[in-house]
Amino acid sequence: MSEPAEPLRYIERTHAWYGALGYAPYRYAHFAEVPFSPLRRPLTQARVVLLTTAAPYRSELGEQGAGAPYNAAAKFFRVYTLDSRIDHDLRVSHLAIDRAHISDDSGTWFPLPALRRAWQRGRFGAIAPQVIGVPTNRSQRHCLEVDAPEVSALCLAEGVDVALLVPNCPVCHQTMSLLARELETAGIATLILGAAKDIVEHVGAPRLLFSDLPLGHAAGLPHDRASQDFTLELALRVLEAAPAARTTVQSPLRWPGGDAWREAYLNPARLTAAEREAARTAHERSLATAKALRQP
Numbered sequence: 001m002s003e004p005a006e007p008l009r010y011i012e013r014t015h016a017w018y019g020a021l022g023y024a025p026y027r028y029a030h031f032a033e034v035p036f037s038p039l040r041r042p043l044t045q046a047r048v049v050l051l052t053t054a055a056p057y058r059s060e061l062g063e064q065g066a067g068a069p070y071n072a073a074a075k076f077f078r079v080y081t082l083d084s085r086i087d088h089d090l091r092v093s094h095l096a097i098d099r100a101h102i103s104d105d106s107g108t109w110f111p112l113p114a115l116r117r118a119w120q121r122g123r124f125g126a127i128a129p130q131v132i133g134v135p136t137n138r139s140q141r142h143c144l145e146v147d148a149p150e151v152s153a154l155c156l157a158e159g160v161d162v163a164l165l166v167p168n169c170p171v172c173h174q175t176m177s178l179l180a181r182e183l184e185t186a187g188i189a190t191l192i193l194g195a196a197k198d199i200v201e202h203v204g205a206p207r208l209l210f211s212d213l214p215l216g217h218a219a220g221l222p223h224d225r226a227s228q229d230f231t232l233e234l235a236l237r238v239l240e241a242a243p244a245a246r247t248t249v250q251s252p253l254r255w256p257g258g259d260a261w262r263e264a265y266l267n268p269a270r271l272t273a274a275e276r277e278a279a280r281t282a283h284e285r286s287l288a289t290a291k292a293l294r295q296p
Contacts, residue, residue, distance in 0.1 A: 014096060030204065033204070034246055035184040036184055036206045037185075043239065044122065045125045048125075048161070049131070049164070050115055050131045052090065053169075055092075064091040072285075072286035072290045083129070083131075085129075087112070092169075097216050098216055107219060111193070123233070134179060135175075136169060136172045143175055147175075148179050151182070163191075170199055173196040173200050176194070177205040190205070191238055192205055192207065194208055194209070201248065205246075207238055208249070209231070210251065211251040219232070
């Protein structure tokens with residue numbers, strides 16, 4: 001087997017892509033100091049909550065399935081909760097998700113089934129009554145001042161000991177990193193299951209299980225229950241063993257289709273002038289849609 005490629009640098013790639021479309025580079029959050037809360041009880045006694053940036057499917061909003069074009073109308077802007085005891089149809093209609101490789105298997109980005117299986121094996125004490133959905137806000141201030149305190153309050157009210165956070169797009173990884181910092185400050189141990197290593201480490205998060213797979217697969221390979229259970233188990237082990245903040249462990253999983261996805265993802269060198277103009281027009285349209293939805 002060949003040596004694995006270097007992880008894709010999402011900060012550089014997104015800057016190059018949006019720069020080619022005529023936009024200034026986005027400044028990702030960055031912190032030197034990182035809070036860290038050890039597990040306050042054995043994992044077998046701990047209550048675990050799942051946090052997701054995926055959106056509940058709403059048929060009236062148009063196409064939101066695997067491979068669909070970005071659908072700004074499906075974006076949400078407020079924290080939501082769902083009953084963790086039942087299944088839910090969530091989608092990843094994110095702006096910069098890897099649309100060419102995303103699967104119709106939500107277990108790759110929403111590991112609630114794997115979490116239930118781990119609980120049934122006695123791996124941890126309980127699943128929190130609610131899954132928490134977190135909006136992907138480019139505004140770091142809004143995330144820190146509005147979303148993060150709300151999520152923290154929900155977790156504390158439910159007696160949560162551990163939070164598993166699963167981001168999807170690049171800005172999702174920033175959002176979940178900021179939330180992890182807030183939760184750790186509140187005494188809740190966190191673990192990010194992520195695919196954009198550079199963003200999480202740039203922001204500064206306590207624990208990261210890094211899966212070097214296309215965005216949208218931080219919880220395992222599509223239609224591969226064994227890989228999803230393996231990923232969840234590895235995440236729990238990192239929670240138990242992490243000695244200090246900024247602990248990153250890389251999953252050994254490899255993308256079955258090879259490494260071509262790295263070169264293809266948001267690569268402005270592959271755009272013709274006409275494609276670049278069409279991409280900018282589509283982006284402006286999505287910004288207008290999101291702005292209209294954000295209005296109270």
